[in-house]
Amino acid sequence: MNISFSTEQNKPKKMHLEFLRFLCIWLVMFTHTATAGFSIYLVRPESLFFPLYILVPFYVKIAVPIFFIISGALLLPKEESITSIFKKRIYRFIQVIFIFSLINYIYFYHNLPLTLWGHVEKFFTLIYTSHMVTAYYFLYIYVAFLLMLPIWRVLVKHLTNQLFLYLIGLHLFFVGIVPIISFLIFKGTAEINGFINPILAISEPTFYFLIGYWIENRLPSSYLNKRNMTYLGIASFIGTVIAASMTYYHGVIAGGLTEAISERFYDSFLFINTAFVYCITRYWFIRHEISTTTRNILLFLGSTAFGVMLLEEITRALTHPFFTHILLTYLPRFPFIDAILWISSAYALGILFTYLIKKTSYFKHLI
Numbered sequence: 343m344n345i346s347f348s349t350e351q352n353k354p355k356k357m358h359l360e361f362l363r364f365l366c367i368w369l370v371m372f373t374h375t376a377t378a379g380f381s382i383y384l385v386r387p388e389s390l391f392f393p394l395y396i397l398v399p400f401y402v403k404i405a406v407p408i409f410f411i412i413s414g415a416l417l418l419p420k421e422e423s424i425t426s427i428f429k430k431r432i433y434r435f436i437q438v439i440f441i442f443s444l445i446n447y448i449y450f451y452h453n454l455p456l457t458l459w460g461h462v463e464k465f466f467t468l469i470y471t472s473h474m475v476t477a478y479y480f481l482y483i484y485v486a487f488l489l490m491l492p493i494w495r496v497l498v499k500h501l502t503n504q505l506f507l508y509l510i511g512l513h514l515f516f517v518g519i520v521p522i523i524s525f526l527i528f529k530g531t532a533e534i535n536g537f538i539n540p541i542l543a544i545s546e547p548t549f550y551f552l553i554g555y556w557i558e559n560r561l562p563s564s565y566l567n568k569r570n571m572t573y574l575g576i577a578s579f580i581g582t583v584i585a586a587s588m589t590y591y592h593g594v595i596a597g598g599l600t601e602a603i604s605e606r607f608y609d610s611f612l613f614i615n616t617a618f619v620y621c622i623t624r625y626w627f628i629r630h631e632i633s634t635t636t637r638n639i640l641l642f643l644g645s646t647a648f649g650v651m652l653l654e655e656i657t658r659a660l661t662h663p664f665f666t667h668i669l670l671t672y673l674p675r676f677p678f679i680d681a682i683l684w685i686s687s688a689y690a691l692g693i694l695f696t697y698l699i700k701k702t703s704y705f706k707h708l709i
Contacts, residue, residue: 357637358627359412360644362620367647369405370477371654371685376601378665379681384599386677395678396590400582400615403608406480407550407616413487414554418498422491432488437708439481442652443474449656475655483547494548498555506556510613512540513549518581518610522588525606529595546609550616557620566625571618578618581611649696649709650689657688657695 377385380402383395422430447465456464468474472482487494501509516539524534536542541549585607592606593599632640650657665684673680699705 355641355644356627357632357640358624359415360640361627362408362412362623363647364640364643364650366405366408367651367654368685368689369402370651371658371688372681373399373402373405374476374654374658375681375685379678379685381601381604382678382681384601384604387599391678396586397582399604399608400585400612401619403612404616404619406547407612408620409480410483410547410550411554411557411616411620413484414494414551415558417487417491418495418551418555419559420495424492427488427491431491432485434708435481435485435488438652439469439478439485441708443469443478445653446475446655449659477651477654480651487548487551490548494552498552501552501556503556503560506553506560509549510553513613514611516541517546517613521607522584522610525588525592530592550613553613553617557617558624563624563628566621566628571622571625574614574618574621578611578614581614585610643693646693646696646700649700649705650692652709653692653695654688657691658685661688661691 373380380399383389383392383398386392386395389395444465447461447468451461451464454461454464472479520534524532544552588607588610589599589604592603596603661684664687665680669680669683670677696709700709
């Protein structure tokens with residue numbers, strides 16, 4: 343998915359970003375399996391694999407933050423006029439939202455008993471409210487990023503490393519520590535006034551957008567060493583165990599785990615998990631020479647990732663019978679593995695569709 347969505351063809355690609363693009367699209371698709379895979383722990387509390395199942399979502403959820411990080415890493419260092427941003431980037435995304443929303447509308451809503459005008463009204467209502475496709479909310483956030491891009495570019499140039507670390511500290515305190523302490527004390531009966539959370543001043547996606555610029559462009563690569571990666575990995579695991587334990591405890595207090603309960607602590611230490619996966623990937627690619635074949639594979643997967651995301655709801659629907667009628671029928675004792683195979687098949691189908699539509703010059707430049 344060319345997320346940053348900035349694809350200047352004459353510049354060399356960064357292989358860690360290409361790898362993260364296709365990995366995170368797969369993770370986004372796996373998120374949409376819900377209790378069939380992503381949150382399978384909700385329906386299988388008696389399973390011996392329950393401890394593993396309850397940890398999985400906290401790493402799968404890194405997908406969207408990494409997209410924001412990649413976007414900030416690639417877009418914020420550039421110099422462009424406001425006019426260029428509108429002509430080159432925003433106009434392109436308006437086309438993407440319209441065309442692929444139309445494709446999804448035709449696939450999912452063509453059987454509605456509506457007149458032609460009724461379909462037109464329904465279509466534009468769904469686009470306006472961003473309810474067409476689950477994953478498309480990212481596209482709307484991205485347009486908001488682009489509208490604010492000139493301001494963020496000026497801002498990051500004046501932020502010191504100390505201020506970036508201060509921003510990270512605020513995030514960990516108000517998003518990670520405060521909700522956990524609050525729940526331990528009040529058991530969900532009282533919450534801190536959300537308006538005191540300074541992260542609201544920039545929004546959660548924008549936090550990752552800004553930090554992506556810092557990690558990729560300002561953080562010295564010498565900091566990405568084995569010792570620091572080990573410390574970050576340990577912190578990631580500890581944070582995940584704490585957040586998963588709080589999720590389980592919340593279920594105990596509430597008398598059972600539900601979808602709503604499960605989401606309460608997903609973001610608690612998500613930044614640490616996101617930073618770990620991003621940094622360890624960059625660390626690996628900096629220190630390893632990859633073959634030409636591997637490089638070409640990564641470039642191909644990275645170039646098709648955006649299209650896979652745009653078509654993922656359709657490909658999941660098309661491959662769902664493979665999941666329900668074959669995998670769950672013949673491998674019923676391994677539902678989590680079945681979900682992995684289902685999403686992998688949907689991803690492969692998405693690659694095929696994207697490859698074919700990019701044969702046309704219009705879509706080649708659009709996605």
